[in-house]
Amino acid sequence: MAELKDTAFLLRRVAYGDTSYIIHFLGKVQGRFTLMARGARRPKSPFRPRLEPLHELQLTWRAGRTGMGTLTDVERGSERVDASRGLEGLQLCAIAAQVFRDGDPHGFAELARAFSLLSERQPYTGMLTGIWQLLSDNGLIGSLDHCWHCACADEHLSWRNAEMCCSDCGGGAPVSAGLRRAITAMMSTTTVRMSKRDLTMWQGMIQDVLRQHGLKPVNVC
Ligand SMILES: [Zn+2]
Numbered sequence: 001m002a003e004l005k006d007t008a009f010l011l012r013r014v015a016y017g018d019t020s021y022i023i024h025f026l027g028k029v030q031g032r033f034t035l036m037a038r039g040a041r042r043p044k045s046p047f048r049p050r051l052e053p054l055h056e057l058q059l060t061w062r063a064g065r066t067g068m069g070t071l072t073d074v075e076r077g078s079e080r081v082d083a084s085r086g087l088e089g090l091q092l093c094a095i096a097a098q099v100f101r102d103g104d105p106h107g108f109a110e111l112a113r114a115f116s117l118l119s120e121r122q123p124y125t126g127m128l129t130g131i132w133q134l135l136s137d138n139g140l141i142g143s144l145d146h147c148w149h150c151a152c153a154d155e156h157l158s159w160r161n162a163e164m165c166c167s168d169c170g171g172g173a174p175v176s177a178g179l180r181r182a183i184t185a186m187m188s189t190t191t192v193r194m195s196k197r198d199l200t201m202w203q204g205m206i207q208d209v210l211r212q213h214g215l216k217p218v219n220v221c
Pocket of ligand 1: 147148149150151152165166167168169
């Protein structure tokens, strides 16, 4: 069988048998896909030190006759998130692993963007910014300047059931115009400062969106 190649990010690996892994990737061309990495858990496997998350990986594999392909080579490329943001980077992978499903042609560019947002900011705010971007890419959140039900641009918007609401559409916990502007600015600049209170509110909104859509909440250290 012909060999295939792609540049990919490692999303998660699942132990298989005594020595192998089933690995979920987001490929530049392939989107979300899965490969068998035979023997990759053996101490001397050449795959073992190269199969790192948070790096671009150059993969080569043989297509499977019926389903999953088999990894035949992996080269580790550039690091996209450095070690000081490693835990936050893995949280972005965990979110990406849930919002991009097997066979989804998207994901690589979206996760690369989230990694950049994280790398350019403080770890915690960078993680929130990256997650917000991934949720936005998947249509789970909208713009913060209007009600997500009736689209009116009310000055007083609230947060209810993981959605931005105007008072006519049901109200909820008020989200100040300052916080809404700060989140929007945070997506495009690195100089925004947010108060602890605003960060806590933003984190709560993110957890709420994840819960509402049946996704696992983020582990916050
Ligand atoms: Zn409304």
